[in-house]
Amino acid sequence: xxxxxxxxxxxxxxxxxxxxxxxxxxxxxxxxxxxxxxxxxxxxxxxxxxxxxxxxxxxxxxxxxxxxxxxxxxxxxxxxxxxxxxxxxxxxxxxxxxxxxxxxxxxxxxxxxxxxxxxxxxxxxxxxxxxxxxxxxxxxxxxxxxxxxxxxxxxxxxxxxxxxxxxxxxxxxxxxxxxxxxxxxxxxxxxxxxxxxxxxxxxxxxxxxxxxxxxxxxxxxxxxxxxxxxxxxxxxxxxxxxxxxxxxxxxxxxxxxxxxxxxxxxxxxxxxxxxxxxxxxxxxxxxxxxxxxxxxxxxxxxxxxxxxxxxxxxxxxxxxxxxxxxxxxxxxxxxxxxxxxx
Amino acid sequence: xxxxxxxxxxxxxxxxxxxxxxxxxxxxxxxxxxxxxxxxxxxxxxxxxxxxxxxxxxxxxxxxxxxxxxxxxxxxxxxxxxxxxxxxxxxxxxxxxxxxxxxxxxxxxxxxxxxxxxxxxxxxxxxxxxxxxxxxxxxxxxxxxxxxxxxxxxxxxxxxxxxxxxxxxxxxxxxxxxxxxx
Numbered sequence: 001x002x003x004x005x006x007x008x009x010x011x012x013x014x015x016x017x018x019x020x021x022x023x024x025x026x027x028x029x030x031x032x033x034x035x036x037x038x039x040x041x042x043x044x045x046x047x048x049x050x051x052x053x054x055x056x057x058x059x060x061x062x063x064x065x066x067x068x069x070x071x072x073x074x075x076x077x078x079x080x081x082x083x084x085x086x087x088x089x090x091x092x093x094x095x096x097x098x099x100x101x102x103x104x105x106x107x108x109x110x111x112x113x114x115x116x117x118x119x120x121x122x123x124x125x126x127x128x129x130x131x132x133x134x135x136x137x138x139x140x141x142x143x144x145x146x147x148x149x150x151x152x153x154x155x156x157x158x159x160x161x162x163x164x165x166x167x168x169x170x171x172x173x174x175x176x177x178x179x180x181x182x183x184x185x186x187x188x189x190x191x192x193x194x195x196x197x198x199x200x201x202x203x204x205x206x207x208x209x210x211x212x213x214x215x216x217x218x219x220x221x222x223x224x225x226x227x228x229x230x231x232x233x234x235x236x237x238x239x240x241x242x243x244x245x246x247x248x249x250x251x252x253x254x255x256x257x258x259x260x261x262x263x264x265x266x267x268x269x270x271x272x273x274x275x276x277x278x279x280x281x282x283x284x285x286x287x288x289x290x291x292x293x294x295x296x297x298x299x300x301x302x303x304x305x306x307x308x309x310x311x312x313x314x315x316x317x318x319x320x321x322x323x324x325x326x327x328x329x330x331x332x333x334x335x336x337x338x339x340x341x342x
Numbered sequence: 343x344x345x346x347x348x349x350x351x352x353x354x355x356x357x358x359x360x361x362x363x364x365x366x367x368x369x370x371x372x373x374x375x376x377x378x379x380x381x382x383x384x385x386x387x388x389x390x391x392x393x394x395x396x397x398x399x400x401x402x403x404x405x406x407x408x409x410x411x412x413x414x415x416x417x418x419x420x421x422x423x424x425x426x427x428x429x430x431x432x433x434x435x436x437x438x439x440x441x442x443x444x445x446x447x448x449x450x451x452x453x454x455x456x457x458x459x460x461x462x463x464x465x466x467x468x469x470x471x472x473x474x475x476x477x478x479x480x481x482x483x484x485x486x487x488x489x490x491x492x493x494x495x496x497x498x499x500x501x502x503x504x505x506x507x508x509x510x511x512x513x514x515x516x517x518x519x520x521x522x523x524x
Binding site for chain 2: 024026028029030032033105127131134135138139140141142143144145146147148150151152153155156157159187211212213214215216217219
């Protein structure tokens with residue numbers, strides 16, 4: 001089971017938690033100054049430690065752009081990494097949510113992504129992998145600035161921790177700008193998962209630490225987790241406060257969305273995200289009862305353009321064909337899966 | 343916001359000039375600002391301020407590059423890292439350093455920039471295993487040195503000699519470890 005096929009703590013509001021550590025090997029220039037031979041040498045070295053530890057190596061120079069993008073859609077690599085032309089490789093251990101990008105902006109981006117609110121565990125997993133590499137290699141480090149990174153925004157701990165939240169009530173209430181400005185005052189940033197800024201279509205937001213230097217990993221994680229818990233509390237309070245006429249209207253909208261999601265013949269990617277958000281909200285409010293978070297989580301990844309294209313026997317050639325395929329996959333999962341269970 | 347000169351790259355330098363009441367302002371990318379600076383078209387350098395292009399974008403966290411708004415004298419711009427050859431001009435252009443040694447080379451130039459981006463310039467987090475071992479050794483050496491000083495001041499010369507030998511042994515071990523690493 002991978003992070004998007006299962007749920008963790010606070011499934012009503014939290015989709016996933018991610019921690020990534022940036023590291024560089026001393027004795028080499030940073031990634032943008034690496035020659036192809038040096039980059040391959042680093043990939044080999046990293047592989048010699050990670051492959052025996054159960055990681056699967058995917059050499060990105062040798063894969064198709066659509067396959068590369070599908071890893072972006074599963075949140076294992078960054079879009080920049082998928083589009084790089086110089087040698088770069090991914091080391092993946094999906095069961096533990098571990099992904100190590102070799103020769104990204106930094107030589108190593110060690111990350112762990114887990115379902116629900118689980119920052120501590122994600123950090124532990126990433127740190128364990130980091131220590132495995134630390135035993136074998138000399139990381140670029142200075143006592144004053146900590147781990148030395150290609151871009152100074154990652155100096156110190158090299159750690160970026162983030163939580164993907166589902167905040168439909170705060171979004172509907174128009175509170176996202178206020179939340180973003182409050183969080184920025186304590187060194188945290190908010191980013192919409194779909195679309196920019198506060199108008200995130202799927203009501204999904206990533207909250208992460210901006211500062212990486214001057215605090216211990218634990219302090220940074222606690223500060224983020226505190227803010228996340230307060231945000232969850234506010235979202236839940238808002239959800240409970242919906243009543244009367246507003247609740248009837250919302251219930252109607254959610255059930256209509258459920259109907260379209262289950263039975264549409266064509267679904268565009270943006271329409272899917274909107275319906276997804278409504279139905280996910282409906283599950284948390286007890287309005288939708290025969291769809292699970294797990295099914296929706298799988299669909300969120302499976303209906304993304306690249307992953308969708310890869311799943312088809314004959315890759316869809318037009319946007320209309322893609323939308324039909326998307327609708328078919330959604331319909332099958334949401335109607336047939338349930339019949340199977342009964 | 344796009345650079346008003348090339349209309350291609352994101353504007354990261356916002357220039358305001360007021361010379362004898364005559365006001366000019368530009369929104370420029372780093373490249374175009376550098377070109378205009380070379381040609382002497384930007385006069386009032388004190389009002390040139392960098393800004394965040396998109397501080398919330400984690401994936402494009404190169405916004406740090408925009409902190410380098412103020413122009414530097416040419417001898418600093420041309421200063422190069424002896425290890426990788428990266429110049430300060432290159433660093434200010436894209437916000438990325440060339441190699442770990444660049445942090446030492448440009449320590450003075452980067453201090454305020456790092457402070458502005460991070461709020462502090464002193465690491466508090468995890469330490470690599472090899473560095474931890476060095477730190478431990480250093481602590482042990484300091485402890486022995488303090489004991490040695492105390493022994494000397496109390497005129498306990500036999501104890502002092504023993505401590506001195508112990509410190510020498512520590513240093514010798516460290517040296518042979520380093521040789522082993524190379």
